Amino acid sequence: MNPIKKSLPVLIACVALFFSTYAASPEGDFRMLKEKNGIDLYYRWMVMPEGNKVRQMKAILEINGGTEEVLNLLKDEKRALQWITSAEQFRNLTPVSGPEWVSYIQFAVPWPFADQDCILEYNTEQSTEDVTVINFQSNPEYIGKVDGVSRMKDITGSIVIRPRSDGSSILECYFLSKKASVIPRWITDPIITGSILSLMESLRKELTVG
Numbered sequence: 001m002n003p004i005k006k007s008l009p010v011l012i013a014c015v016a017l018f019f020s021t022y023a024a025s026p027e028g029d030f031r032m033l034k035e036k037n038g039i040d041l042y043y044r045w046m047v048m049p050e051g052n053k054v055r056q057m058k059a060i061l062e063i064n065g066g067t068e069e070v071l072n073l074l075k076d077e078k079r080a081l082q083w084i085t086s087a088e089q090f091r092n093l094t095p096v097s098g099p100e101w102v103s104y105i106q107f108a109v110p111w112p113f114a115d116q117d118c119i120l121e122y123n124t125e126q127s128t129e130d131v132t133v134i135n136f137q138s139n140p141e142y143i144g145k146v147d148g149v150s151r152m153k154d155i156t157g158s159i160v161i162r163p164r165s166d167g168s169s170i171l172e173c174y175f176l177s178k179k180a181s182v183i184p185r186w187i188t189d190p191i192i193t194g195s196i197l198s199l200m201e202s203l204r205k206e207l208t209v210g
Contacts, residue, residue, distance in 0.1 A: 030058055034193055038062065039200050041193065057175040057192070059200050063207050066163040067132040070171070071124065073207060074134065075101065083206040085199055088115070093142065099124040102142060106149060118152035119143065127160075134159040173200070 030042040042058040063070070073079060080090035089106035106117040119142045123135045138155035145151050160172040175196060 026056070027053065033057070034197070036197050037201060039197055039204075041196060057196065059171075059173045059175070059196055061171050061200055061204055063169050063171050063204050065167065065207055066169045067161050069207055070134070070159065070161055070169075073203070074122065075103075079206055080105070083199075083202040085195070085202060089117075093119070102139070104143070106146070114148060114150045116150045116152055117146060118155055120155065130163055132161045134161070171200075171203075 025047045027045040027047055030044045032040065033043045034041045039059060039061045042060075043055050044058075045053050046056045047053055073083070075092065075096040077090055077092060081087055084090065084105060086107045086109070087105055088108045089104070091104050093102040093104055095101065100121070100123050102119065102121050104117065104119050107115060109115050119139050120136045121139050121142075125133050125135065127133045135158045136156070138153055140151045140153045157174065162170040162172070164170065
């Protein structure tokens, strides 16, 4: 398996999709970080309530389909294993017919780390006539812990879907590391950047083939 893909669960443990309602203050505008295969990746510095500064990252890409296709993909147990990198298990813990649902994901993590899992609560809202926002947050106490598996906490975020007239959409995802890493940036930056781009590419590909 690609080492960048294998590192994704570790990344998710310290990186959360970010929406503008989170209590952090931006310091400056977004700057272009990297472009790869039609995916634009930006960053800007954020000041957290505790006073520490962390980088917020934003990925923008064009996808096939609109809100319905994205929602169907997020809720599909079988397809999840095709695009969520390193996912070993995925199941929905509640019915998924409405705008709110809960999902469980377990990731395979390379030694010496323990496997990780997370429980995500989703909520869908229409922010304008056209734009849809899919919010989610972790609920680590929703079910009991699995032996030998580390439970992820404090994950929150949103996916913003902006439909276009030709049936495609612009997808915006915001990423924020809530705490400054103790690992040097020259080590973490390639992993974080590569993991985000890999995940976005997998999602776009699955929407295309689906």
